Amino acid sequence: MPDVLAAESTIGNPAINISIFGAFVLVTLAITFKASRNNKSAADYYAAGRTITGQQNGLAIAGDYLSAASFLGIAGAIAVYGYDGFLYSIGFLVAWLVALLLVAELMRNTARFTMADVLAFRMRQGPVRTAAAISTLAVSLFYLLAQMAGAGGLVALLLGVEGDLAEALVVTLVGALMIFYVLVGGMRGTTWVQIIKASLLIAGALVMTVWVLGKYGFNLSALLGGAIESGGQAVAEPGAQYGLNDTTKLDFVSLGLALVLGTAGLPHVLMRFYTVPTSKEARTSVVWAIWLIGIFYLFSLVIGYGAGALVGAERILAAPGAVNAAAPLLAFELGGTVLLGIIAGVAFATILAVVAGLTITASASFAHDVYASVIKKGNVPPNGEVRVARITAVVVGAISIGLGILALQAGLNIAFLVALAFAVAASANLPTILYTLFWKKFTTQGALWSIYGGLIICIGLIIFSPVVSGAETAMFPTADFAWFPLRNPGLVSIPASFLLGYLGTVLTKEKPNEAKWAELEVRAFTGIGAEKAVNH
């Protein structure tokens, strides 16, 4: 094996990487076609006819949640920064308890297709649906941007194409495939893409984990020793990334808060709960998701420290893709071009599956909440809604291709974009979801203040943070209008949104709709009137 790492800026054999990825695309396309035969009604298109089982949905949730940022980003952060990278995965995992205990089953019982179904349930439909749809689109778009930019970045590393044009072409290809999955397969096709991807990803991570542990006699302490030897004592201790000064420390607390409260407010995660037939299956799916995601993050701890020990931070940071290159480089180190090809193929599959899930969520929210409920006031011809959803999917896909290319060329950080999506979800969505489900007095004004307030404060603080200006790594390094010191706004925007929801409610003469509150509570807790599975 010649030293490809030194000779080229790519690693491994692009032909192998491409063919493994191509095989994944072919298999998933075939399944998508097969799935499309059963797509007749809106429930089929948005919610896979509610016929997905709990276990299948658990795998699909893992497939939806374990994005390129969690796979490549977390392993890379652990490889380079050690302990501080580990903290990310814990926030991402513990967050699922919020979804399990407070949100999943109650949402499944009361909604039809979207998050707004629940938020607008006992409020004035028009304004609350519109607000919920706007925040759904905002979160989904930030998340989509991150994935698209990630896809382009990965390509430089794995497929051996370089230059702005080639990267833009790859983003376009990913976008086109994603639109195809969503248009043809709907939620059923998307679900199967996610199930296959999650299985491949977890299997690939398992192989690497066992391999790395095998090299260290299945002894965690020895593995840590290897990482310390290569990266210094700091990798085993907190603070390598965030311990710099008081601001970075506070920033870390802010990020931690956004991570743990963001998951249960992510619209594409919530939408997965509607694909199962009952709330008990929704519970089963979250339980499976927690186990799968938790085990995967334990794998990425080993993979991350393994990459730190066997590849070393210097080589990782020098590779194209920098931190994100840790897992692929480790795969190459362990199993040569074949294992690298598999991991690279899986990484692409990961991006495809996540973007498909996001696109269907964004298009469902627009078609179901904005078009059918607000613009047409419910008077939509049969299948009119799905037709609009399909058109929206193409538009959302086209927009995210365009913005993805821009984000890639602006060099936006993927992990930052994902953290941003979590911060917006935790600020704009979660407070309203919890108030709606558990607070009798909550009103339309409270919901609007909380959603719009959370959204505006969150995005506003980001605009005036060092992420956008006033720092070397900022989007506009030459300008300086950053008066907000933290890179992640969660510490301020999440409590502010809870407070606004409370103030909006107590500062209005509007009476809560008690009849609708009774209906919501009884439906949420008993499952009466919940949407049933579609029989074909």
Next chain:
Amino acid sequence: MTEPTERRLLSPEEYRAAQDSPEFVELKKRFRSFAFPMTVAFLVWYLLYVLLSTYAVDFMSTQVFGNVNVGILFGLLQFVTTFVITHLYVAHANKRTDPIADEMRTRLEAHEFASDTVAGTDHTQGSTRA
């Protein structure tokens, strides 16, 4: 249960009656008495971990065995507690809340909470049809 009349939606009065019923109050109590304190507990434990990692670096760097220190041990413990709480919640739901919810759903489907039947239960399903 295939007669179309059995599928009519519940009236607002039925939802009110169901909401006010003692078994629903008990169902909510059982749900909240687990979910709320547990949510507070795992959030406090998680934030404690984040704060210790940020502001008590020396403590978290204390070696426990080999190269494994308090921070890594606490981090792994976060995984353990997440799995344990997941298991406890499922057990609680299966044993404490599901039976009430299932029973109430059956009775709601039979319209047993309709206003003319709240006082008595000596009716058949058919008598509650509107």
